[in-house]
Amino acid sequence: DQQVKQNSPSLSVQEGRISILNCDYTNSMFDYFLWYKKYPAEGPTFLISISSIKDKNEDGRFTVFLNKSAKHLSLHIVPSQPGDSAVYFCAASEDDKIIFGKGTRLHILP
C-alpha cells in the first residue's frame, strides 16, 4: 500500500504562472515532509521540507503547505521558470527514513 501518493503524473504550467503540485499521505506518524526535484540522469535534489507541526514553510519561490487533518500537502512554485521543468517527488519521513511518492512531471510552457 502506497503511503505517499502523487495522483497527477504530469502538470503543464505557463511560464510566470503558479505551479501547484499535490501530495497525499496515509501514515499519521510521518514527522517531516519533503519535496525533491529530479532532472534526467541525475539524483534527486532536495528543495524544501516542513515539520508535521507546521502548516507552511517558504523558501524563495517555493512554498510548502501542510494540511494534517486532510493528510495533504502541496508545493507552490511562483513564478514558474523554464528551469523548473523536472520531475517533483513528494516524500515523507518516519524515524529519519524517507519514503517517496511516484512523482509529478512538471512542464513549464513558454
Place this chain on the structure above:
Amino acid sequence: SAVISQKPSRDICQRGTSLTIQCQVDSQVTMMFWYRQQPGQSLTLIATANQGSEATYESGFVIDKFPISRPNLTFSTLTVSNMSPEDSSIYLCSAGQGANYGYTFGSGTRLTVV
C-alpha cells in the same frame, strides 16, 4: 549540504555476477541509505546503512541479495549479488544528518543486467 560521489555511474553486467557500488560523502554524516529506482517507478528504499553494524533492510530486500557495508561515517557500499535482468535499475545512495535537513543524493548507478 553533503556532496556525494557514487561509482560506477553505469555498468552492464552478466547475469549471475555481482556488482559493488561505492558511495563517498565529503563530510561525516549520521544517516546513509540505499534506494532503487526501476524504470518509470519511484525511489524505493532498500536499506539504511548503519555505521559499524549490519544494515537495516526494508520489506522485500534481504542481506544475501544486497549486502551493505558502512565502515565509517563517510563511506558505504551496496553489492547487488547473483544478478538477474530484474535487477536492472538505477541504484542511488543518499546521506545526511536527518530528515528535517533533507538528504543529499548521489547521481546514481545505472545497472543493466544481460
